Amino acid sequence: MAEGFSDRTELLIGPGGVERLRGASVVLCGVGAVGGYAFEGLVRAGVGRIRVVDKDAFSESNMNRQILATLDTIGMEKTEAARRRALSINPEIRVERMDVLVSEETVPEILDGGFDVLVDAIDTVRMKVCLLRAACESGMRTFSSMGAARHLDAGAVRIAPVMKSRVCPVASAVRSGLRGYDASRVTCVYSEERPIQADAGRDGHGKSVIGSMPTIPAIFGMTLASEAIGYILGNEFRRA
Numbered sequence: 001m002a003e004g005f006s007d008r009t010e011l012l013i014g015p016g017g018v019e020r021l022r023g024a025s026v027v028l029c030g031v032g033a034v035g036g037y038a039f040e041g042l043v044r045a046g047v048g049r050i051r052v053v054d055k056d057a058f059s060e061s062n063m064n065r066q067i068l069a070t071l072d073t074i075g076m077e078k079t080e081a082a083r084r085r086a087l088s089i090n091p092e093i094r095v096e097r098m099d100v101l102v103s104e105e106t107v108p109e110i111l112d113g114g115f116d117v118l119v120d121a122i123d124t125v126r127m128k129v130c131l132l133r134a135a136c137e138s139g140m141r142t143f144s145s146m147g148a149a150r151h152l153d154a155g156a157v158r159i160a161p162v163m164k165s166r167v168c169p170v171a172s173a174v175r176s177g178l179r180g181y182d183a184s185r186v187t188c189v190y191s192e193e194r195p196i197q198a199d200a201g202r203d204g205h206g207k208s209v210i211g212s213m214p215t216i217p218a219i220f221g222m223t224l225a226s227e228a229i230g231y232i233l234g235n236e237f238r239r240a
Contacts, residue, residue: 006046020234022046022047024117025047025049025117026049026050026115027053027110027117027119029102029119029121029122029131030120030123031078031081031121032066032123033062033214033221034121034148035054035145036068036069037067038221038224038228039052039068040067041224042119042225042229043093044090046090047229047232048092049115050094050096051098051115052095052098053098054082054099055099055100055101056077057077064212064214067218079097079098079099080097082095082097083095098110102122107130110131111134116232117143117228118131118140119224120142120145121220125177128144128170132144132162132174133177133181139185140185141185142185143187143189143228144162144187145188145189146168146170146174147171147195148191148212148220149195149210149217151191151196152193152215152216154215157190157223158190158192159187159188159189161186161188162178162186165188167190167194168190168195171190189223189224196211
C-alpha cells in the first residue's frame with residue numbers, strides 16, 4: 001500500500017485489523033448507484049481482494065447518483081471503471097472483473113473462489129433472489145441492498161436480517177423469493193420510508209427508469225460496506 005494509506009484506519013482498529021482487511025476477499029455484485037459507494041468504502045478501508053460483477057456500462061443518466069460515473073467513464077464498462085479507481089487509491093488491491101449478468105447459469109462462477117463475504121447491490125429482483133438463494137445454500141455471509149430509489153429520508157434507512165425487513169416493496173419480493181431457504185446469514189439495508197410515487201422516465205436507450213437522488217444510494221452503499229467491514233474484522237473492530 002502507499003505510505004500512509006492505512007495510518008488513520010490503524011489508529012481505530014489497530015495493526016491486526018488492518019491486516020485482517022488486507023487479507024479479506026469480497027464479491028460485489030453491482031457497481032452502480034449503491035454498489036459504487038459500497039466499492040468505494042471497501043477499497044478505502046483496505047480490503048485486499050474484490051471481485052466486481054456487473055454487465056453494464058456507464059451512461060449520462062448515471063451521472064446524478066453513481067460515484068464512478070464521470071464524463072471520463074461514460075461508455076466504459078462499470079467493472080473497468082471500478083478497477084481503475086481502486087488502483088488509483090490502493091495500487092496493491094486485487095480487483096477481479098466479471099462482466100456478466102447475474103443468473104442461474106453465472107451464479108456458481110460468481111460465488112466460486114473462497115470469498116469471505118458477498119455484497120449484493122443489484123436492482124433486478126429476479127436476479128437478486130437467484131443470487132441470494134445460492135448464497136443461502138452455500139452459507140456465505142451476505143449483505144444485500146433492497147430498494148434505494150424513490151426515497152429522500154436518510155433517517156429511514158435501516159439494517160436488519162432480510163426476513164425481518166419491512167415496508168420496502170423490494171424487500172417484500174425478496175422475502176417471498178427466499179421462503180424455504182435459510183436466510184439467517186443475509187443482512188439487508190432497506191428504507192422504512194414508503195416509496196415516493198413519481199412518474200417513471202426513459203434513459204437514452206429507451207429503458208424505463210425511476211427517480212433517485214445521490215444521497216440515499218450513497219448511504220445504502222456505505223452502510224453495506226460498513227456491515228461487511230465489521231463482519232470481516234470481528235473482534236478486531238476496536239481500538240488496539
